[in-house]
Amino acid sequence: MTVSITIGIYVILAISLNIITGYAGQISLGHAAFFGIGAYASGMLATRLGAPFFICLPFAIVVTGIVGAILGIPCLRVREDFLAITTMGINFVVQAVFLYVPFFGGALGISNIPLPSLNGVEMTKSVYLVMVVLFVLIAIVIDGWLTRSWTGLALASIREDETAAEMSGVNLTRFKVIAFVLGSAMAGLAGGLYAHFMSFISAQDFGFPESIVILSMVVFGGIGTLRGPIIGAIILGVAPEFFRPILDYRTLLYGAMLVVLMRFQPQGLLGIDSFIIRNVKRLWKKETVVNEISA
Amino acid sequence: MPLQGKVIGMLAQQIVNGITIGSIYALIALGLTIVYGVLKILHIAHAGVYAMGAYLGLWAYRFIPNLFLAMIVAMALSGVSGIVIERFLYKSMLDKSRIVPLIASIGLFIAMEEAFRIISGPYVKAFPVHFRQKPWIFGSVRISAPQMLVFGVTIALLVLLWWVISKTRMGKALRAVSMDREMADALGVATERIISLSFFISSALAGAAGVLVGVFYNSVYPTMGDIPAYKALAIIVLGGMGSIPGTILGAFLVGISETFLIGFVNIPLPRDALAFIVMIAVLMFRPYGLLGKE
Numbered sequence: 001m002t003v004s005i006t007i008g009i010y011v012i013l014a015i016s017l018n019i020i021t022g023y024a025g026q027i028s029l030g031h032a033a034f035f036g037i038g039a040y041a042s043g044m045l046a047t048r049l050g051a052p053f054f055i056c057l058p059f060a061i062v063v064t065g066i067v068g069a070i071l072g073i074p075c076l077r078v079r080e081d082f083l084a085i086t087t088m089g090i091n092f093v094v095q096a097v098f099l100y101v102p103f104f105g106g107a108l109g110i111s112n113i114p115l116p117s118l119n120g121v122e123m124t125k126s127v128y129l130v131m132v133v134l135f136v137l138i139a140i141v142i143d144g145w146l147t148r149s150w151t152g153l154a155l156a157s158i159r160e161d162e163t164a165a166e167m168s169g170v171n172l173t174r175f176k177v178i179a180f181v182l183g184s185a186m187a188g189l190a191g192g193l194y195a196h197f198m199s200f201i202s203a204q205d206f207g208f209p210e211s212i213v214i215l216s217m218v219v220f221g222g223i224g225t226l227r228g229p230i231i232g233a234i235i236l237g238v239a240p241e242f243f244r245p246i247l248d249y250r251t252l253l254y255g256a257m258l259v260v261l262m263r264f265q266p267q268g269l270l271g272i273d274s275f276i277i278r279n280v281k282r283l284w285k286k287e288t289v290v291n292e293i294s295a
Numbered sequence: 296m297p298l299q300g301k302v303i304g305m306l307a308q309q310i311v312n313g314i315t316i317g318s319i320y321a322l323i324a325l326g327l328t329i330v331y332g333v334l335k336i337l338h339i340a341h342a343g344v345y346a347m348g349a350y351l352g353l354w355a356y357r358f359i360p361n362l363f364l365a366m367i368v369a370m371a372l373s374g375v376s377g378i379v380i381e382r383f384l385y386k387s388m389l390d391k392s393r394i395v396p397l398i399a400s401i402g403l404f405i406a407m408e409e410a411f412r413i414i415s416g417p418y419v420k421a422f423p424v425h426f427r428q429k430p431w432i433f434g435s436v437r438i439s440a441p442q443m444l445v446f447g448v449t450i451a452l453l454v455l456l457w458w459v460i461s462k463t464r465m466g467k468a469l470r471a472v473s474m475d476r477e478m479a480d481a482l483g484v485a486t487e488r489i490i491s492l493s494f495f496i497s498s499a500l501a502g503a504a505g506v507l508v509g510v511f512y513n514s515v516y517p518t519m520g521d522i523p524a525y526k527a528l529a530i531i532v533l534g535g536m537g538s539i540p541g542t543i544l545g546a547f548l549v550g551i552s553e554t555f556l557i558g559f560v561n562i563p564l565p566r567d568a569l570a571f572i573v574m575i576a577v578l579m580f581r582p583y584g585l586l587g588k589e
Contacts, residue, residue, distance in 0.1 A: 021394070027393065027394055027397070074575060074578070074579060077578065077579065077582045078578055078582050079582075080393065081331075081335070081337055081393065081532075081536060082532055082536070082578065082582065082583070082584075084337065084397065085337075085528050085529065085532045085574070086532075086574075086575060086578060088525065088528065088571075089529060089571030089572075089574055089575050090571075090575070092525065092567070092568045092571045093568055093571055093572060093575070095568075096568035208525065212401055215398065216398065216401075216402075219394060219395075219398045223392075223394065248413065249409075249413070251405060251409045252405075252406055252409035252410060252413065254402075254405060255402045255403065255404070255405030255406030255407075255408075255409060256402070256406045257402070258398055258399065258401065258402025258403075258405070259384065259399050259402040259403050259406060262388070262395050262396070262398050262399035262402065263383075263384060263387065263388075263399060266388065266391045266392075266395040
């Protein structure tokens with residue numbers, strides 16, 4: 001149960017990062033920062049002011065979206081590899097703020113965040129899981145809407161060639177900010193869900209390694225598709241449980257898996273033109289059309 | 296007056312300490328910037344090579360208790376490992392999206408750290424080098440023997456690097472490749488050999504830095520590459536990716552400002568976030584770094 005809720009939260013995170021990195025092509029190495037901002041916003045509103053969960057969660061989404069827009073602005077000035085390192089820097093700075101500013105609880109973090117209650121009754125884990133799954137579905141719907149909209153097209157044009165997109169009249173600033181706000185707001189949602197489920201959060205949970213975990217999920221499954229991040233989050237979320245008997249070699253295998261996958265299957269497991277998708281297409285010719293539309 | 300003299304003395308001491316840290320950063324970040332110049336990839340696993348250099352140096356030092364021989368062995372083996380990484384990993388990824396080598400590099404870094412932990416244990420290992428040299432003392436400034444070692448080796452390696460890059464045919468080819476790889480290839484430069492050479496040079500520098508840090512702090516441990524991995528990235532961005540003078544400038548800037556932050560100002564921010572704060576601030580005004588070109 002716990003594992004499935006965590007995986008659900010990771011699926012939302014992977015989908016949200018995929019909007020920034022997969023669709024808009026802006027490599028972000030600091031997604032955990034927004035995850036953390038959402039968790040802190042929701043957790044602090046609940047513990048300091050005693051606000052109910054269904055107020056905390058929208059608050060977390062709005063706050064993270066706004067911070068995403070603010071932090072997105074410096075990111076607009078820099079391109080490609082500079083952007084990757086800048087986002088990584090933002091992750092370190094945000095984590096340092098959580099850790100060293102007393103207002104955010106310092107090293108002790110935020111504890112005793114209540115589980116949400118429904119009609120005065122505290123939610124059980126299974127109800128919580130249903131709610132997380134519901135939010136995953138909402139994220140998928142938003143993602144699906146995005147890829148079919150003009151915005152999605154504009155983001156893809158930025159990803160493929162920024163200069164050409166600008167020449168064709170795509171407003172780079174506007175669409176990059178849209179991608180950042182949407183992606184970070186969705187990460188804020190995941191953060192809120194995480195905070196109320198874990199009941200204790202600290203700066204350590206939202207460091208650079210966490211950003212790498214989220215990014216690995218997106219890339220592992222297949223960047224730039226909807227199915228990829230979902231499958232990636234599920235596989236890499238289950239993997240630690242699966243590798244439990246060989247605990248000592250778990251992280252080694254994780255690293256090696258990333259290396260091998262990037263070396264031999266850089267599109268990710270289910271990315272466009274990966275070996276699995278190619279074979280599925282060959283088997284069911286008819287489904288090709290469907291697959292291409294959903295990609 | 297005596298108080299003023301004391302402050303100046305402290306200042307000078309902080310600068311000396313800052314330059315020591317800065318030299319180590321410079322050695323690590325230079326390799327990263329050379330690789331970036333040639334291949335345009337962010338080589339995170341470079342910090343893994345650095346940690347490996349420390350382990351190799353320690354291992355060699357146990358066989359032959361001569362620090363300079365140990366350092367040469369560590370540099371040579373680190374350099375070879377750099378070539379292996381380039382040949383096996385990056386070579387096939389150059390035409391892929393930028394995120395592919397990045398993730399592969401991060402994966403390799405994670406795997407390397409874990410391999411060190413499994414092979415030699417999670418503990419901090421001592422690097423016991425005894426210096427007979429007494430510290431130099433100028434007034435209130437004290438330069439210890441390990442600091443002299445760090446300065447000496449860094450200056451020697453920087454001079455060597457400068458000579459190779461600006462005076463030899465190899466260096467000319469390397470500069471040509473980092474300006475425009477395809478054009479250099481078309482004009483008959485043996486691009487593949489130059490890329491391997493650049494990986495050898497940069498990994499050897501990282502290996503030397505690993506040995507120096509191991510000796511300087513008398514400790515070698517599996518995750519010693521963590522902080523340099525992030526900080527070296529901040530430094531090369533700060534200096535302007537691929538710019539060698541910019542990287543050296545950035546390294547000393549970060550090293551000195553870090554020691555000053557700890558020595559004088561009581562800001563409740565960890566020193567490891569400082570490099571990134573400086574970097575982001577500089578990027579707002581110069582999006583291509585201090586000495587970077589568009």
